[in-house]
Amino acid sequence: MRTPNTLSTRVLLICAAIGVATGILSAAAGWVTPAVVAALPILYGLVLGSHVLPGIIAQELLRLPFVALVSHLIAALVASAFNPAWIGRFLGTALLFGAIQEGVAALTRYRAWGAWRFFVSAVVIGALVAVVVGLAADLARLPPWAQASYIVLSVLGPVAWTAIGLALGASLRRAGVARPERR
16 A cells, blocks of 8 residues: 655645634634733733644644645645734744644654544643643743633643634545645
8 A cells, every 4th residue: 555645745735724714713812812921921821822723624634744844834834824923933932832733743653633632732732831831921920820820821822722623623524625735
């Protein structure tokens, strides 16, 4: 049996479609971020968690190496077109989240595609978000209940968006988007 060409034109076009769709969502998340951080910073993890979608959808649909990273980078470029001032943030988030998702998949040698594997990457991303953004946002100034809520929501945000991404990827798979190439 012949192994599929990992980054064939077909695969790249699917990653591009995923990247464009999720990049528009990332742009919207970027627009609401300042208001969320100013008004309800404990909800920021829910907003930032939406950035896991490109990789989750691509990996669930295609189940191939590098598709998470490619989809994330395209989504970041699309989001940057809507908000050029945030290009560094969009690209940094894309590289970080895509690398974590690819890293977890690589640990299973791209053979384990159960939901658990996606949720492992979501929890890792959520924990990282909680720590990094918590330090940057000076959570110590918030009351203890808000600090605890922030940490929980920062982990649950990527987990919830991962569940949505898995559902979308599975729907696209059922619709035949990931059918093998004909020779």
